[in-house]
Amino acid sequence: MNHTREILEQLQSGVLSVDDALLRLKEEPFADLGYAKVDLHRTLRQGAAEVIYGAGKTPEQIIGIAEAMRRRSDAPVLITRLDNAAAEQVAEQLPLTYHDSARIGIVGTPPEPDGLGTVLIATGGTSDIPVAEEAALTAEVLGNRVVRLYDVGVAGLHRLLHHMDDIMGAGVIIAVAGMEGALASVIGGLADCPVIAVPTSVGYGASFGGVSALLSMLNSCASGVSVVNIDNGFGAGFLASRINHIRPKK
Amino acid sequence: MNHTREILEQLQSGVLSVDDALLRLKEEPFADLGYAKVDLHRTLRQGAAEVIYGAGKTPEQIIGIAEAMRRRSDAPVLITRLDNAAAEQVAEQLPLTYHDSARIGIVGTPPEPDGLGTVLIATGGTSDIPVAEEAALTAEVLGNRVVRLYDVGVAGLHRLLHHMDDIMGAGVIIAVAGMEGALASVIGGLADCPVIAVPTSVGYGASFGGVSALLSMLNSCASGVSVVNIDNGFGAGFLASRINHIRPKK
Amino acid sequence: MNHTREILEQLQSGVLSVDDALLRLKEEPFADLGYAKVDLHRTLRQGAAEVIYGAGKTPEQIIGIAEAMRRRSDAPVLITRLDNAAAEQVAEQLPLTYHDSARIGIVGTPPEPDGLGTVLIATGGTSDIPVAEEAALTAEVLGNRVVRLYDVGVAGLHRLLHHMDDIMGAGVIIAVAGMEGALASVIGGLADCPVIAVPTSVGYGASFGGVSALLSMLNSCASGVSVVNIDNGFGAGFLASRINHIRPKK
């Protein structure tokens, strides 16, 4: 609201006319590219990186948005759900690092980790790794130190218990699992930090494309667990970063 | 088919007429009470006890069926889903032992355990106990030794791991859990015997009356786990007994 | 594992025999009340309070568990899903403060707030307040300062925008809404802190007992939002407290 006061004072002091004041109150806080409204205030509000959701956008649109972002800020740009072919086109125009299995592209250099603790990312099986990597790369590009703990599903519990130290030492944990998604509950019962559960569409038959894992995680008997959408590695990584960068307020 | 051969031989030898042979081939292997066809051959085929599914039957019907069963066999009669009021009426006519929370009544004396090993019954929480008791009493009345391991849900894993010996020593395990039903997967990963998973309707919201646990159990990443209907303690106990009484064949 | 090292050293130094060492390694870290295994280490691990999930437990069981907890620790005991009648019985034995609409009872005195920031709890309508209060009381008893912002649903957006300062100043936000659950997305788009979305079963027809709000929240187009089970105010409050008490690790 400080900005409003400033405008009002300029109006009062005659620097602005009523029409100019009205205009500035309405003035668009984002650049309009026609096909997408780029929110240029967001970096400020959200920190270390800009994000483009690549699915359903043409390479041209992605490049256009990324360039607009980079004109205003030095922050790296994270492009999610970017397929191979599109990545190649983007890479011709921009300094893109592409992570194949996670379908993530990064323009620019990820920052040094500056979060409170580490983000531990665990998966039930090897098929969950692409989603986990989406989370991991997102968290890294947003300035977090990430520890990966893959293929530690509950069917072989000793694999998980063996890494008890990592679990107890984490600041935030992301539990990625398909099928019955029990990993989230078991980790939720062991850990004493926030746990973000990511159901994956790994499985067949009555896994219903991730619904089984999703329900399992929503009904977790362990406290301190919350859930994001099926296969939403980005969302988990983003939220983990927010938690890991939490600052005292008010 | 031996019975058929016997009839044919009696026909051939003139002991039976064609009409008598036809009649005996058709002869009904069950008593018809009008409202229910009681299968009197089943005790022979299925072993230690007779079973009446009490839900949706009047106390009079239950008494009638139980009496017909007992006229033919000494086996105890197990009555499931028997509510308190009906149990009282039945108890006036028959020597009934009633188990309140499991809603099970038993007419007659359960046999000595004669199964191969023990049946271990584990629950995730205290609210799952009624379903577990339905399974336990069913298994006991069918001649099995039962070990109960209640309230060992995965949110506090040490409670379960503490009983590792029971798990490794069981002949068959019944895992009873609501909410996210992860207990079945964790036990399935630890044990090396058959595991029967029973989802319960314990939970709220997105547990959808047991659907979450059911899907979880069907998608168990642990091998050697199969599933029965939601809250079907009887079915689990019955199947456990069949497995525990398996005999070499052919 | 430090505890293990200690036991091993005592064994090595002859303070413990092999049998005693074995016994101590197995020693049960919880009290067994028969009907429930009370985890007495948890306070240590989880902080300011003990929790009893009251649904499906008799008043006697609740009292027994609460007393066992209080013998070991001074922490307040939070009893969720406690109905009026049970609360009255518990209150005869224990110093209980009962919150009617939230169905929460608290034994003992909540601690002073010691979290990093404030926990803001917003609801879409007045019918969502009981769930919100479950979250609020849980957070308070775990040592958090809570700000309540009720009846700010998106159908009258100015009600929400009017409280922009609270939203921008919060450390963690819990968004509680039934029907279409759009509140979580709108707040998620405005805030720059972690947002925990709680779908409620408020609504009728195609709200399907909270499923509509649940799906809406899982699919939120705003980043930084995660979801707990339908009507799970406790889970949201507990997780908010964990986030609000996060400490630098490793």
Next chain:
Amino acid sequence: MNHTREILEQLQSGVLSVDDALLRLKEEPFADLGYAKVDLHRTLRQGAAEVIYGAGKTPEQIIGIAEAMRRRSDAPVLITRLDNAAAEQVAEQLPLTYHDSARIGIVGTPPEPDGLGTVLIATGGTSDIPVAEEAALTAEVLGNRVVRLYDVGVAGLHRLLHHMDDIMGAGVIIAVAGMEGALASVIGGLADCPVIAVPTSVGYGASFGGVSALLSMLNSCASGVSVVNIDNGFGAGFLASRINHIRPKK
């Protein structure tokens, strides 16, 4: 019924025989092409244009129907769900304007707008644009002035609020959104005209092909909102036109 009276009077006056009268009463008010019954009275009843639902029809069938329509009326013909390949074939026979992303073809010239007000079409994201364009082109070909407001999803609320004038000035609004579909509720709360919500299949995981947005819109806490089928841009545009051309009756 005037037509009936006319026939009866002609019969009475001897102009028609009984058989002719019977025939005319039965006379088919549509042309029968064998594969489709073309309703030629509809233009009269429904106004500015004819519509062919292109999905599941061969280019030959589409051409046949369009030609039959055009023999009877000058109205433009709108062909929906027309894929690229079919459009090319149709364009060889008829003066077709084809809109690629909306998969709409128009034969003939859209009329001048003659509705009461403007039809505002808003989308949550860029991926919803094809459905929105189906609505927009439908409305235009039926004689409406259309204002497009794309990529104004609630995750960045200022984008929407910036266009408050368009919202308050609209005669009818079509809100097109996938994922959690919150746009409809937010617009419904801001506007004071009828709002038609169109859920789209944009999203993944628990969006279930548009079901999440659909439920969200059906449960909108804002009054004055109704819903059409997932991705049904045509239906929304058609209904908007009906509302926008409403005339005083009786």
Next chain:
Amino acid sequence: MNHTREILEQLQSGVLSVDDALLRLKEEPFADLGYAKVDLHRTLRQGAAEVIYGAGKTPEQIIGIAEAMRRRSDAPVLITRLDNAAAEQVAEQLPLTYHDSARIGIVGTPPEPDGLGTVLIATGGTSDIPVAEEAALTAEVLGNRVVRLYDVGVAGLHRLLHHMDDIMGAGVIIAVAGMEGALASVIGGLADCPVIAVPTSVGYGASFGGVSALLSMLNSCASGVSVVNIDNGFGAGFLASRINHIRPKK
């Protein structure tokens, strides 16, 4: 935005100080009763009546909100989902007319009809009448002339066809039906005005509490039909009124 200009002009002219201007820009456009934020600008924006959604509110809350509304405006107050017992309490404090089967209470006098045409409300069966009455009374209290056409389901098509004149003469039609909900499609095919379909929870078995009718209506093969939530008579009546009061804009 005119209001904003006015404030700015008063600031410029010195009538307001910067602080006063800031205050007035923030000034709350609603009364805060603690448990509910009453939107007092809404009557202006939405016309003839105020609405209270009665479900989940105590009689005291309802009375409080209604009184706040009436202090600011003469408009009648419509209270929906008001049960009998609550109605009696409200009636002691306010001049309430209560409609039993529709569960609607009206405080004050409905206005003279001033809409463009008539609102026709049709039901499939007699069991759908309460929902239809909710729609009818809502429309009437908002200033619409309503024609009722009840029990004209498609199983006896002649009942509907007999009222062809009403259908063709309506300005807006509300089609209320449970079971298979075919009424909406049939009316949609006959009418040339906007049709609002209201699925009801009338039915059993695979009607799934209105889901069958809901899906049927969403998939209507007739154009010009949109749908509101199951049993949402109020929503249909409100929307019909908006359509019926549409005014030329811009």
Next chain:
Amino acid sequence: MNHTREILEQLQSGVLSVDDALLRLKEEPFADLGYAKVDLHRTLRQGAAEVIYGAGKTPEQIIGIAEAMRRRSDAPVLITRLDNAAAEQVAEQLPLTYHDSARIGIVGTPPEPDGLGTVLIATGGTSDIPVAEEAALTAEVLGNRVVRLYDVGVAGLHRLLHHMDDIMGAGVIIAVAGMEGALASVIGGLADCPVIAVPTSVGYGASFGGVSALLSMLNSCASGVSVVNIDNGFGAGFLASRINHIRPKK
């Protein structure tokens, strides 16, 4: 259309005026009781009895409709879904025979059977009998000979096979079953007449109120099986009667 010709001829011959002809063409073929439109032509079209769907109608409404029916025809009146209390009220006014478990009331005397063959009604268990009786009584009141074959579920296949003669001798079969509904497939494979499958809501857990049986029956691997709604005994009996009274046409 013969009736139309007749009217036209009378018009031509001067027996009718144009207005009278118009009137007769429109003449209402049903009585209007205000709350229900009674179709008095239906007996003619549908045969032996009139039907009132009792659910959601007051005893007064039922009596009113039944009396209107009986004023025009001698046919018995079948009242379905009639609860005990309502039945008592109806019985005070009309000669009602009430069947308790089937919740069916019959006013008047059922006709002699005049169908082509017998209608065989089989149930899987005893709990399915009320639905089966609704079917049986409906079929009887419509003039069919009915054979009842109850409690012949596939878990004890010999019970069914024992009645092979009844199955092969039936004209139409109604298979009534809950739980997994396998009865329909087994009978469908054995019989060579039309089989109407009626899923019942008998079961628990994953039977989902009859959905399991419904899906099972829709997917029957046996040909010649069709399905009606869950618990819709009336529908099955009515359809069986139509099939059993089929007459050569055209």
Next chain:
Amino acid sequence: MNHTREILEQLQSGVLSVDDALLRLKEEPFADLGYAKVDLHRTLRQGAAEVIYGAGKTPEQIIGIAEAMRRRSDAPVLITRLDNAAAEQVAEQLPLTYHDSARIGIVGTPPEPDGLGTVLIATGGTSDIPVAEEAALTAEVLGNRVVRLYDVGVAGLHRLLHHMDDIMGAGVIIAVAGMEGALASVIGGLADCPVIAVPTSVGYGASFGGVSALLSMLNSCASGVSVVNIDNGFGAGFLASRINHIRPKK
């Protein structure tokens, strides 16, 4: 059972030994091709034609089964769900007539119609025709006269009413419709013969692959309607033939 008596009499008279009698009682009533058990008694039991469900069978398997059938009987062989490529291979070995859109192949000559009446097959739209043709060809090959009435959906009711004579004159009606499936209810209300409803997967969005139409048809408010599986044209044609060939029994 006559066959059984015959065997017993031959045993009694010494024509058969006990072993031979036993063997003949067990004698397999079908030919075993290894991959499929061909039921050669079925033609006798079911009438005019043999049926092969083509989906999931190789052309070689289809040819093998068809040849086995034709060795025993002159009846035509109907092959359903036969794709183009397979049809070509089959046609090289057998006198196959292939119907492309219905994916049906017929080996041999369909019989003269010998049913009681005509089978009327109606569709809502043109996209439903392939399913309708599957029904029509099935009915024809089983000896029924078929009348086709395509594209008469309820959105243009006059198209259907125009054919009232066909509807009233039919012996059995098959109503084929996707989307909201209202056709079945409307026809069910008009006709007085059995109506078989076939939901199709035609539609999009909330039609959920035919579920909307399926539910609609199961909940039909018209009596005398039953339903088969989605897209199951064969099942409807087969059942229609059974009804149309019903013969007086017992």
Next chain:
Amino acid sequence: MNHTREILEQLQSGVLSVDDALLRLKEEPFADLGYAKVDLHRTLRQGAAEVIYGAGKTPEQIIGIAEAMRRRSDAPVLITRLDNAAAEQVAEQLPLTYHDSARIGIVGTPPEPDGLGTVLIATGGTSDIPVAEEAALTAEVLGNRVVRLYDVGVAGLHRLLHHMDDIMGAGVIIAVAGMEGALASVIGGLADCPVIAVPTSVGYGASFGGVSALLSMLNSCASGVSVVNIDNGFGAGFLASRINHIRPKK
């Protein structure tokens, strides 16, 4: 726990230092290949063979895991869900036997059968055979004698009854069926050994990819039946082997 005692004794006797003891207590009981944690203790615990779930693994990963397994044990390695292309690559490195339709590869030689009885595997139709073969090959490689009984669905019950001897003689039965899945109930009613039901995704329309069969099997009215995931042949074969190798315990 014997292993623990051993370590403690070595510590006490000075053979191990505290650090070594700690290390050995933590020592990883599996080989870490980076992409997968191979559990090398499992052969011991689970018997005759190692299993690799092939879906979602590259041929290189499969080869790596298989080679690690074979370095430690002579047991054959079963690779499930192995597609043709991958099988070819694996076969170049390892002695692989590939079963095409079951998508199973076996490295090494299956053992001699050493189970208690035979495992009978029955299918409803020919399309279920691939799933049945997955079960059969799994059981064989784990040391079981398997009897196959394919295409014995309940629509032709005599096919199943003809093999009554096989059913009564089996030690464990696996019932594999799609569509309505009634086979499991019928076999469950006939047999007196454990029955494992495998729903398959065979079917169309309302079979919903196996959901219909799954629900049917979960609701089986026959006792002694449990269920695994849709198309989970491996799980059924594995569990059957566990049951068939059950040994007396404790």
